[in-house]
Amino acid sequence: MTPNFPRAYPKTLAHEGTWSWDKDDPGGQTLLGVTRRDWSWLTMWTEHVDPWVQHGSPAVMEPWKVPEARDQCRFSAEKGYWTRLRCGEMLNHSLAAQVFDTAFNIGVHAAGRILQEALNFMNRNYPGGLNLYQDLATDGGLGKVSMAALAKILGRAEGDILFGHYQGLRIGHYQKLMQSSTLREKYQGWIRRAQEFHWEA
Numbered sequence: 001m002t003p004n005f006p007r008a009y010p011k012t013l014a015h016e017g018t019w020s021w022d023k024d025d026p027g028g029q030t031l032l033g034v035t036r037r038d039w040s041w042l043t044m045w046t047e048h049v050d051p052w053v054q055h056g057s058p059a060v061m062e063p064w065k066v067p068e069a070r071d072q073c074r075f076s077a078e079k080g081y082w083t084r085l086r087c088g089e090m091l092n093h094s095l096a097a098q099v100f101d102t103a104f105n106i107g108v109h110a111a112g113r114i115l116q117e118a119l120n121f122m123n124r125n126y127p128g129g130l131n132l133y134q135d136l137a138t139d140g141g142l143g144k145v146s147m148a149a150l151a152k153i154l155g156r157a158e159g160d161i162l163f164g165h166y167q168g169l170r171i172g173h174y175q176k177l178m179q180s181s182t183l184r185e186k187y188q189g190w191i192r193r194a195q196e197f198h199w200e201a
Contacts, residue, residue: 001200003089003096005082009074012101015193018064019049024183032064032073033104039076044069077104084108086142091154095163098197102170105193109140114173116140118165119149122158132156163199170194 016033027035029049036045048063063069081103082088087096103111116136124130133149153162174190 001093003087003091003093005078005088005100007093008082008087008097008100009077011097011196012077012104015101015189016104018062024186031069034073034076039080042072042076044072081108081111085112086147089147091151092159092201094198094200095154095159095166098163098166098170098194101193101197105190106173110173112140112142112146113138114166114169115142115150116146117169118162119146119153121165122153122162123149157201159201160199167194167197 013032016030019029019031021029025035027037029036029045031044031049034042036049044063044066048061048066048069052060052063054060082096082100085099085103085108087100090096090099099111099115102114116138120135120138123132123135125132125135132152133145136146136149150162153159171191171194174187174194178184178187
């Protein structure tokens, strides 16, 4: 199925909650998954979030219910994550949705790097192997070379294997974060979130 942002976004949004300000989250204030650290220029912070934080509900409408704020969050998700990672070009919705959700959760660079690592598992680049393509630089940037490798794997009907590698590496990333700080062990929902994505050809 062709990648589709309007289909992918609601599933990701369902994991994000409404508003949070977790002292252990470097992103700071977060509205519908959009962090103030990365999107401080959006007017929703000063026009809707700050008044609500200062006065609280019901004196001020909850910012996640304000259409303008919701539109800005959707814009951020599409332009800042879906488009930057070229998810609409990935030829398969399941993979695109998984990559997009990963980016929204842990960043564009990490999501792109995980895909490149997964693709490097697939190339059989060894003496006597298929040598489908050279190992990709795992720099997180999905350029022409990375996208060509992805198209080759999907063209070989091996997207399900690639998807499995990606999901495993994503979970491994979370496990490494938890190993680096026991405070992150409270985020067990990360694992469930990754497992909720399934391959469909």
